[in-house]
Amino acid sequence: MSVALAKARSTAFEAINGTEEGGFLDAVLNGLSLPQKAIPSRFFYDKRGSELFEDITRLKAYYPTRSELEIFDIRGEEIAALVPDAEAMVEFGSGSSRKIRAILKALTHLRLYAPIDISPEMLAAEAKALSADFPDLKVVPIHADFMSPVQLPAEIRGTKRLAFFPGSTIGNLEPHEAFQFLQRVRDVVGSSGHLLIGVDRKKDEATLVRAYDDPEGVTGAFNLNLLVRANRELGADFDLERFAHEARYNADHGRIEMHLKSLADQRVTIGDRHFDFRADETIHTENSYKYTPDEFHLLARAARFEPVRSWTDSASRFGVYLLQNQG
Numbered sequence: 001m002s003v004a005l006a007k008a009r010s011t012a013f014e015a016i017n018g019t020e021e022g023g024f025l026d027a028v029l030n031g032l033s034l035p036q037k038a039i040p041s042r043f044f045y046d047k048r049g050s051e052l053f054e055d056i057t058r059l060k061a062y063y064p065t066r067s068e069l070e071i072f073d074i075r076g077e078e079i080a081a082l083v084p085d086a087e088a089m090v091e092f093g094s095g096s097s098r099k100i101r102a103i104l105k106a107l108t109h110l111r112l113y114a115p116i117d118i119s120p121e122m123l124a125a126e127a128k129a130l131s132a133d134f135p136d137l138k139v140v141p142i143h144a145d146f147m148s149p150v151q152l153p154a155e156i157r158g159t160k161r162l163a164f165f166p167g168s169t170i171g172n173l174e175p176h177e178a179f180q181f182l183q184r185v186r187d188v189v190g191s192s193g194h195l196l197i198g199v200d201r202k203k204d205e206a207t208l209v210r211a212y213d214d215p216e217g218v219t220g221a222f223n224l225n226l227l228v229r230a231n232r233e234l235g236a237d238f239d240l241e242r243f244a245h246e247a248r249y250n251a252d253h254g255r256i257e258m259h260l261k262s263l264a265d266q267r268v269t270i271g272d273r274h275f276d277f278r279a280d281e282t283i284h285t286e287n288s289y290k291y292t293p294d295e296f297h298l299l300a301r302a303a304r305f306e307p308v309r310s311w312t313d314s315a316s317r318f319g320v321y322l323l324q325n326q327g
């Protein structure tokens, strides 16, 4: 192994140590070796990527965050009345602080809030900020990868639990992974426990594509930041002038796809590995699946979650679903 590659390997492993799927370097080397080159979307979220995502959520074109917040604001009390016994809320992947605040404001009977997150910094910051604003709420951070089986602390295990998974993050999963994820959530909430989940809906293609290809170019910068990160962390030599952001709707699969498109025939080097690109060849960087209410109900029922009630925003763009474990 070359020195550059050895250094890149250790840096990547330090950055993402503990995740089952391994680090950024392996993901990039393996992903760029596929016939359809790909880099998994979870690597978007370095410091800069997390900031850019926060900017995305405030864009006019990116409706999901605004639509979901509208639902929590208007329907908060109605949601609270449907889960009168819930004592603890377990959030899968924290960092969505505007959403958790909107829902905690309505769910005044909750005693405990347990965010599960892979980032200890994110957990600590969120715990501190929420404890200040909700003094009666006990915050119990759980440091874990929410895609793996999670061991709940005893004080959470002994409560009636409501899981929270906003933001249509489930859309990043392949449908079979989403199904497996829902089964895992059932284990976390226990028998008769609930899940409150936000899921983006299918809609006209123009609205969908605009949300992932905003005129301000923020989503483009978010996508290209993967290459910036690879150059910095892995010593790759991606020429940022010769890749372009692309968002397309794949109607067959019901998903938005993001790609990074090579603007020329070119070769990229990472350590002692080379990757050749033809002009117009792409790196597939994200899937964001969209579900009609019927499709999502079908998926939920298959995973033995019974739909209790669902809501949408005034423009019928986004779905919030309250489900109950039937297992």
Ligand code: AVJ
Binding pocket: 056, 064, 167, 168, 169, 171, 172, 211, 212, 219, 286, 287, 288
């Ligand atoms: C965080 C996965 C819900 O798919 O809408 C936003 C990520 N990517 N713009 C989404 C994202 C490009 C977002 N999720």
